[in-house]
Amino acid sequence: MDRGLVIGGVIFAFLLAMPVLLPIVGAEYLTGLLIKAMLLAIAAISLDLIIGHGGMVSLGHAAFIGVGAYTTAIGLQSGIEEIFVLLAITLGATGAIALVTGILALRTSGVYFLMITLAFGQMIYFTLTSLAAYGGDDGLTLWSLATLFGSDIVQDGRGLFFFVFAALLLTWIGVWRVSQSRFGRVLRAARDNPQRAEVMGYPVARYQLIAYVIAACIAGVSGLLLVQYAEFVSPSIAAWQRSGDLIVAIVLGGLGSRNGALLGAFFIVIMEEFLSSFLHEWRLIYGPLLVLLVLFAKGGLNDLLQPTSREAS
Amino acid sequence: MLAIENLNKSFGALRVTRDVSLSVSRGQCHAVIGPNGAGKTTLIHQISGVLRQDSGRVLLGERDVSHLSVWERAQAGLGRTFQITSVLPTFSVQENVATALQAKTGSSLRFFAPAADEAALNDRAQTILSRVGLADRTDLPAGNLSHGELRLLEIAIALAGSPKFLLLDEPMAGLGKTESMALIDLLNDLRADFPILLVEHDMDAVFQLADALSVLVDGEIIATGAPSEVRENPQARAAYLGDGA
Ligand SMILES: Nc1ncnc2c1ncn2[C@@H]1O[C@H](COP(=O)(O)OP(=O)(O)OP(=O)(O)O)[C@@H](O)[C@H]1O
Ligand SMILES: [Mg+2]
Numbered sequence: 001m002d003r004g005l006v007i008g009g010v011i012f013a014f015l016l017a018m019p020v021l022l023p024i025v026g027a028e029y030l031t032g033l034l035i036k037a038m039l040l041a042i043a044a045i046s047l048d049l050i051i052g053h054g055g056m057v058s059l060g061h062a063a064f065i066g067v068g069a070y071t072t073a074i075g076l077q078s079g080i081e082e083i084f085v086l087l088a089i090t091l092g093a094t095g096a097i098a099l100v101t102g103i104l105a106l107r108t109s110g111v112y113f114l115m116i117t118l119a120f121g122q123m124i125y126f127t128l129t130s131l132a133a134y135g136g137d138d139g140l141t142l143w144s145l146a147t148l149f150g151s152d153i154v155q156d157g158r159g160l161f162f163f164v165f166a167a168l169l170l171t172w173i174g175v176w177r178v179s180q181s182r183f184g185r186v187l188r189a190a191r192d193n194p195q196r197a198e199v200m201g202y203p204v205a206r207y208q209l210i211a212y213v214i215a216a217c218i219a220g221v222s223g224l225l226l227v228q229y230a231e232f233v234s235p236s237i238a239a240w241q242r243s244g245d246l247i248v249a250i251v252l253g254g255l256g257s258r259n260g261a262l263l264g265a266f267f268i269v270i271m272e273e274f275l276s277s278f279l280h281e282w283r284l285i286y287g288p289l290l291v292l293l294v295l296f297a298k299g300g301l302n303d304l305l306q307p308t309s310r311e312a313s
Numbered sequence: 314m315l316a317i318e319n320l321n322k323s324f325g326a327l328r329v330t331r332d333v334s335l336s337v338s339r340g341q342c343h344a345v346i347g348p349n350g351a352g353k354t355t356l357i358h359q360i361s362g363v364l365r366q367d368s369g370r371v372l373l374g375e376r377d378v379s380h381l382s383v384w385e386r387a388q389a390g391l392g393r394t395f396q397i398t399s400v401l402p403t404f405s406v407q408e409n410v411a412t413a414l415q416a417k418t419g420s421s422l423r424f425f426a427p428a429a430d431e432a433a434l435n436d437r438a439q440t441i442l443s444r445v446g447l448a449d450r451t452d453l454p455a456g457n458l459s460h461g462e463l464r465l466l467e468i469a470i471a472l473a474g475s476p477k478f479l480l481l482d483e484p485m486a487g488l489g490k491t492e493s494m495a496l497i498d499l500l501n502d503l504r505a506d507f508p509i510l511l512v513e514h515d516m517d518a519v520f521q522l523a524d525a526l527s528v529l530v531d532g533e534i535i536a537t538g539a540p541s542e543v544r545e546n547p548q549a550r551a552a553y554l555g556d557g558a
Contacts, residue, residue: 196399200474
């Protein structure tokens with residue numbers, strides 16, 4: 001039995017039951033929190049494709065969330081409302097920017113890759129702050145949101161919850177399948193030993209570039225959904241600290257594992273919420289907790305639930 | 314099968330390859346020996362494309378591969394091992410070999426079907442592992458193998474690329490007596506199927522395996538010929554072989 005699949009299945013079943021369970025226990029206000037966690041999870045899973053499976057540590061991933069969010073916001077402002085049309089535009093925009101920045105960034109590796117992705121991310125961030133017509137530094141409140149085939153069902157509450165849920169489920173299944181496919185095998189081989197992969201006959205940089213673009217596109221989708229959820233967009237979502245949060249989520253959850261990014265993202269959102277609700281200086285606990293987890297659970301949260309999982313990665 | 318013509322390479326003022334020419338024909342094992350720092354590894358790097366030559370050519374069969382990248386040369390049929398073992402440490406032994414097979418079997422731009430379920434690749438990987446004597450290590454992570462086993466795995470990886478030519482950089486290095494003897498048997502067996510350029514310090518191995526021998530000193534081939542001739546060559550003896558050989 002595939003334990004990772006079972007654990008993931010339980011998490012998703014649990015999520016799916018939430019819109020029914022929360023009103024019963026009078027905690028409907030948590031729906032928003034769950035949507036936030038799912039959006040973070042989508043971005044974290046996509047980042048895990050390049051860091052966990054690809055070994056390329058990017059510190060600019062949140063910029064693609066920003067690109068996706070702003071593309072969507074600008075689309076909405078110009079009267080495009082159909083969510084699948086916005087999705088196509090978002091994928092095109094993030095994909096194109098990732099392709100160009102990826103070609104340049106992948107001429108380097110290791111710390112240099114980290115620095116150059118940070119630099120590109122900051123360039124995108126500052127570009128967003130300079131978009132005066134779209135709120136500049138302050139961001140932009142959206143008065144109209146995306147529709148699904150003309151219906152406003154995906155604009156809030158359960159409709160939006162299920163839409164985000166579906167996006168997360170697809171991301172979770174898709175990224176894992178990709179990581180275990182022929183393509184993913186080459187990507188993982190290049191993470192383990194790029195020279196060996198090259199000597200086997202693989203043009204490593206091309207595979208890495210494709211992974212980079214795929215990951216950016218998925219992050220772009222989480223940006224689109226973030227706009228739909230928050231009804232607001234500002235450059236802060238693209239800041240490098242957000243990229244850092246994503247890295248924390250996947251390291252905490254367990255790099256390159258079936259459920260690591262998912263667990264890590266939920267863990268972070270839930271910890272923040274709970275710790276900050278009873279302790280103003282919650283980061284005082286949060287920091288040491290992260291240190292302990294990284295020190296004593298090398299494979300992250302995923303490894304605590306599924307001790308053999310690293311073989312598969 | 315493999316021909317090197319007037320190859321030159323310098324690192325700054327240090328000339329590590331000086332006008333090296335040699336050729337290895339089908340069915341031959343050509344050994345290159347020489348003292349530490351003679352430029353043997355640098356030579357293999359230039360043949361496999363890891364380093365670019367300053368001048369000269371590398372021909373594989375009729376094809377000039379001198380300006381191809383590492384992966385293109387691998388696809389053209391150059392298989393190699395490294396002096397310092399180079400495998401995929403987190404992959405299982407079998408997946409190491411299957412990954413090498415995959416490079417030569419269909420497109421790797423397949424994004425959905427699980428690669429580990431491809432029976433054709435796994436079966437062929439298993440056959441190659443049996444040939445090198447690692448059949449009982451299939452599911453172990455490569456990082457857990459002993460040094461001797463890693464050397465065998467690297468040869469299995471090279472074989473999986475269905476090479477037209479094998480470049481082996483000191484395959485015996487660090488092996489014990491029995492391991493060396495087993496590896497000599499294996500290489501003797503492979504020699505029938507693959508022409509080999511063998512860099513090796515172990516003289517027993519060299520004299521058992523090589524049909525031809527070149528002595529490289531300070532980047533220059535100072536003697537080349539049948540092992541028995543080179544053995545008697547006074548220059549070669551002085552430079553490297555010593556009196557014990
Ligand atoms: N990248 C490099 N930059 C500068 N010098 C180098 C580089 N690589 C190798 N050298 C030098 O080139 C010379 C040849 O090195 P090489 O590794 O080819 O020797 P070798 O014959 O394989 O030696 P060994 O028997 O120790 O493996 C050495 O003096 C080495 O220090
Ligand atoms: Mg060497």
